[in-house]
Amino acid sequence: MHHLDEIDIAILKHLQKNGRAQRNKLAKIVNLSVPSVSERMRKLEEKKLIDGYHAVLNAQKFNFDIVAFIFVEVDNSSYHGSFVEKVVLEPEVQECHSITGDGSHILKITTENTVSLEKLLSRIQSWEGVKKTRSNIVLSTFKQTREIPLDHQEKAVEV
């Protein structure tokens, strides 16, 4: 149980933007010694405040031209477990959430072209319990990040 201070917040804010930032650079920014920054990073990771560090690739350059959101209605609960298992194994499915409202689940998918999209859709539709899907294809993306606003966190976070 511990409280994050402004320095932790500053480190995290920076690591959200630059996940490969070196410890000495971070030390300059927060005006601390390198070992202190290292220790803070260790603790932040230990407390699982940091889920992971990832390189984000430019999907278009890899010929993944289609992004879509797919609403999936899954038959009540009985098939839910197997649905999730399938989802996890499908690399083109980047996200899967259960949601309130119409379709019981929303998937975010990335795929190469309309041919592969059609294949993916029919694969999804073949999964046990899948009753209906509705797709919204992304035309353009104006913003995409997983950054969390950390500006009023000093007072809030208890770990």
Next chain:
Amino acid sequence: MHHLDEIDIAILKHLQKNGRAQRNKLAKIVNLSVPSVSERMRKLEEKKLIDGYHAVLNAQKFNFDIVAFIFVEVDNSSYHGSFVEKVVLEPEVQECHSITGDGSHILKITTENTVSLEKLLSRIQSWEGVKKTRSNIVLSTFKQTREIPLDHQEKAVEV
């Protein structure tokens, strides 16, 4: 103009999973010297195949308990520019895409609680051109990644 080989793919696959992987570790994995790996990484970044490196934080631990997808109908084109400007400045909006189908845009948002959600929604609804919104709140997340499947890329990617 250049072709990615299996070694580039292996490096990228690894960096997608571990964005802070050290160059000497990568060198071991792909059986190359450290300078060679560095040079490849430099080129991959230079070609903008890697968009960036980011620490992903555990939103729940920072009291961001609500994730939602919000469909927004924006008045045809005339207000579109200002809508995107607003979106970009709103830190709780993590994603904004224009899509085919019903609502013209889909937002993915993260916010602390129902109170802040309500505030965010009314802010969005106050933006010029916003005619209608529909929200789907995320109940649970089963998968969430931005990894791209890189298994058949050797033959495909031209840069």
Next chain:
DNA sequence: GATGAAAATACGCATTG
């Protein structure tokens, strides 16, 4: 601050177009 690890640099060699 000292020690050790990791990365940047400089150079030569090999392969290829």
Next chain:
DNA sequence: CAATGCGTATTTTCATC
């Protein structure tokens, strides 16, 4: 023979103790 890519050796930078 110019260009590219790799490796070794060396220096410099970075991280741990």
